[in-house]
Amino acid sequence: MATIDDVARHANVSTATVSRTLSGRGPVADATRERVLAAADALGYVVSSSASSLASGRTRNIGVLVPHLDQWFFSEVLTGITASLQAADYDTALYVISAHAADPAARRRVFEQSLRRQRIDGLVVVSIALDAREIAQVRALGIPVIAIGGPDSALPSLSVDNVAVARMATAHLLALGHRDIAHIGLSPQFEGDFHIPSRRRKGFEAQMADAEYPVGPGLFEPADYTMEGGARAAHRLLARTDRPTAIFAASDEMAIGAILAARERGLRVPEDLSIVGVDGHELGEFFSLTTVDQFPLRQGQRAAAAILAELGHAPAPATTPLDTHGEMPFELVVRGSTTSPSR
Amino acid sequence: MATIDDVARHANVSTATVSRTLSGRGPVADATRERVLAAADALGYVVSSSASSLASGRTRNIGVLVPHLDQWFFSEVLTGITASLQAADYDTALYVISAHAADPAARRRVFEQSLRRQRIDGLVVVSIALDAREIAQVRALGIPVIAIGGPDSALPSLSVDNVAVARMATAHLLALGHRDIAHIGLSPQFEGDFHIPSRRRKGFEAQMADAEYPVGPGLFEPADYTMEGGARAAHRLLARTDRPTAIFAASDEMAIGAILAARERGLRVPEDLSIVGVDGHELGEFFSLTTVDQFPLRQGQRAAAAILAELGHAPAPATTPLDTHGEMPFELVVRGSTTSPSR
DNA sequence: CTGAAAGCGCTTACAG
DNA sequence: CTGAAAGCGCTTACAG
Numbered sequence: 098m099a100t101i102d103d104v105a106r107h108a109n110v111s112t113a114t115v116s117r118t119l120s121g122r123g124p125v126a127d128a129t130r131e132r133v134l135a136a137a138d139a140l141g142y143v144v145s146s147s148a149s150s151l152a153s154g155r156t157r158n159i160g161v162l163v164p165h166l167d168q169w170f171f172s173e174v175l176t177g178i179t180a181s182l183q184a185a186d187y188d189t190a191l192y193v194i195s196a197h198a199a200d201p202a203a204r205r206r207v208f209e210q211s212l213r214r215q216r217i218d219g220l221v222v223v224s225i226a227l228d229a230r231e232i233a234q235v236r237a238l239g240i241p242v243i244a245i246g247g248p249d250s251a252l253p254s255l256s257v258d259n260v261a262v263a264r265m266a267t268a269h270l271l272a273l274g275h276r277d278i279a280h281i282g283l284s285p286q287f288e289g290d291f292h293i294p295s296r297r298r299k300g301f302e303a304q305m306a307d308a309e310y311p312v313g314p315g316l317f318e319p320a321d322y323t324m325e326g327g328a329r330a331a332h333r334l335l336a337r338t339d340r341p342t343a344i345f346a347a348s349d350e351m352a353i354g355a356i357l358a359a360r361e362r363g364l365r366v367p368e369d370l371s372i373v374g375v376d377g378h379e380l381g382e383f384f385s386l387t388t389v390d391q392f393p394l395r396q397g398q399r400a401a402a403a404i405l406a407e408l409g410h411a412p413a414p415a416t417t418p419l420d421t422h423g424e425m426p427f428e429l430v431v432r433g434s435t436t437s438p439s440r
Numbered sequence: 441m442a443t444i445d446d447v448a449r450h451a452n453v454s455t456a457t458v459s460r461t462l463s464g465r466g467p468v469a470d471a472t473r474e475r476v477l478a479a480a481d482a483l484g485y486v487v488s489s490s491a492s493s494l495a496s497g498r499t500r501n502i503g504v505l506v507p508h509l510d511q512w513f514f515s516e517v518l519t520g521i522t523a524s525l526q527a528a529d530y531d532t533a534l535y536v537i538s539a540h541a542a543d544p545a546a547r548r549r550v551f552e553q554s555l556r557r558q559r560i561d562g563l564v565v566v567s568i569a570l571d572a573r574e575i576a577q578v579r580a581l582g583i584p585v586i587a588i589g590g591p592d593s594a595l596p597s598l599s600v601d602n603v604a605v606a607r608m609a610t611a612h613l614l615a616l617g618h619r620d621i622a623h624i625g626l627s628p629q630f631e632g633d634f635h636i637p638s639r640r641r642k643g644f645e646a647q648m649a650d651a652e653y654p655v656g657p658g659l660f661e662p663a664d665y666t667m668e669g670g671a672r673a674a675h676r677l678l679a680r681t682d683r684p685t686a687i688f689a690a691s692d693e694m695a696i697g698a699i700l701a702a703r704e705r706g707l708r709v710p711e712d713l714s715i716v717g718v719d720g721h722e723l724g725e726f727f728s729l730t731t732v733d734q735f736p737l738r739q740g741q742r743a744a745a746a747i748l749a750e751l752g753h754a755p756a757p758a759t760t761p762l763d764t765h766g767e768m769p770f771e772l773v774v775r776g777s778t779t780s781p782s783r
Numbered sequence: 784c785t786g787a788a789a790g791c792g793c794t795t796a797c798a799g
Numbered sequence: 800c801t802g803a804a805a806g807c808g809c810t811t812a813c814a815g
Contacts, residue, residue, distance in 0.1 A: 148808035
């Protein structure tokens with residue numbers, strides 16, 4: 098591989114000038130620039146990231162912490178992040194960290210070792226509730242950090258207002274005339290690792306209370322955010338003699354599971370059962386699912402943009418200062434899975 | 441951040457000794473080791489990756505090239521890769537590269553710039569058909585490379601035998617007595633970027649030919665590997681007056697789409713229509729889908745292990761030498777979506 | 784605008 | 800087993 102010395106020799110300049118030309122930092126005469134560029138091109142020179150990082154303190158690499166890869170929301174957010182980073186010529190370092198309970202040692206190693214190797218210039222934490230010690234460790238990194246899925250995170254964050262999201266979904270069902278509305282949310286056992294689900298549940302209950310239809314007992318069913326889990330939870334709800342006329346599921350995947358469960362029981366959606374989800378899942382249209390879209394791709398892009406802005410790149414989006422909690426847009430998308438109750 | 445000098449001073453040794461102790465390369469007296477470890481621990485020292493990489497030529501970072509993140513197979517493979525890498529204390533550099541047609545410039549930049557910055561020690565290419573130039577560029581990197589999804593790749597690869605996979609699925613349907621079997625595969629427009637689908641189609645046709653039931657015209661329907669696409673393709677097939685009694689879909693997601701399409705049309709699965717997929721999708725059980733499981737998680741783990749072995753780590757799995765094409769296991773999982781034809 | 788030179792923080796022959 | 804020292808390939812004040 099050609100080094101900067103090769104290019105310098107080839108172009109008859111010092112390595113300092115090559116560096117200035119290629120990085121765009123510092124003045125270079127036009128004629129010189131041309132020569133350097135030509136030389137670099139001829140030799141197929143690409144700067145060595147470790148040498149550059151060591152000398153400059155910048156890695157052009159951003160870390161991303163995700164809890165899973167196999168849920169649509171995460172893959173979508175991650176896609177948004179990498180796309181934006183790639184466009185800015187930054188690389189992505191992917192860290193999949195397990196839940197606290199699953200493999201504590203592995204999780205600890207990420208915070209104590211991996212992230213501390215000065216391999217990254219910034220960090221995006223996707224939908225993971227860090228504990229106090231982890232937050233301190235992340236802060237001690239001294240790099241820009243943004244969490245997706247706050248805002249009760251102690252870190253700067255970007256998130257939809259999950260209480261408002263849940264209120265919106267619930268209000269939609271209430272406006273249609275539903276009273277017996279059930280909610281499928283996350284099992285409490287996972288609450289330590291994720292804070293979003295409990296906020297959605299809170300919003301649901303608040304909206305119901307506001308409408309003076311307090312949630313009846315047994316109208317919350319825990320699930321694991323999968324289609325299958327959503328289906329199981331829906332089966333439990335629909336087996337009740339006083340089954341609800343509507344279900345608000347905290348994710349589209351669970352909502353789709355609920356649709357399938359209803360069909361399996363011979364119930365028509367939406368005539369016999371209305372269902373709303375949250376996310377804006379790509380399968381939403383296929384299942385004709387009413388949902389609150391939260392544009393996860395854009396969340397990823399915004400998070401990346403915020404980090405890049407903090408690092409001095411790109412037009413700093415004035416709306417996403419890293420010292421506060423950015424609110425992301427969401428939107429009710431009414432499709433065919435909701436209507437007025439028939440009884 | 442503490443540097444190696446701090447540790448050396450603290451432990452009263454040279455930086456060389458600290459380096460040897462922490463890297464495990466070279467002899468260190470037990471007493472010395474203890475002191476160094478204690479000092480490193482006390483100072484919270486973690487080696488700087490760029491300094492270490494520059495000096496050693498090793499990055500402890502592996503690149504992964506994927507075409508998408510939003511398909512179950514890819515997220516599963518990627519999960520397997522990162523898990524294995526993390527366990528070996530390696531980081532993952534994620535590169536999502538678009539199809540040739542989508543954004544040629546972005547794709548080119550990955551091969552010409554990103555991958556050439558000496559940021560990675562090895563590379564895993566997941567299910568992407570590289571063109572001749574890209575293969576040359578990847579080879580020129582001079583690092584271990586393995587492709588998942590060969591074996592017609594010009595790179596060392598790891599893959600199930602996709603012809604055999606398709607034969608197995610088809611043979612299962614034939615053995616049940618089906619003759620009118622349709623296949624849902626990939627639209628030819630994507631063939632340049634992926635080679636697996638055409639091999640599955642080939643296997644299907646070969647098996648049918650062997651059984652002397654050559655595939656009828658119109659019994660191939662192209663789709664895009666999504667549930668929705670699978671459903672649309674199935675609708676086209678099932679609208680025919682001489683509709684097939686069985687469908688072999690080249691992926692579980694498409695197969696699930698086909699199941700849903702059949703249900704929508706009032707057809708019972710499997711009584712009126714048998715369906716087989718490929719993958720081993722997590723939703724397979726939920727939909728009671730018969731499939732050929734190809735254990736994508738394991739494929740990812742194996743690919744990572746192969747790279748690590750090449751880099752001198754871990755028990756080199758004798759079965760996956762990087763100079764050849766590793767065959768991965770697959771297995772027919774019979775569930776409730778297949779049975780004998782009723783007519 | 785350009786270059787000489789120090790320095791980034793490690794690793795690794797080499798010598799002892 | 801250990802240390803002194805060169806060197807990895809850049810970047811960046813500093814001086815001119």
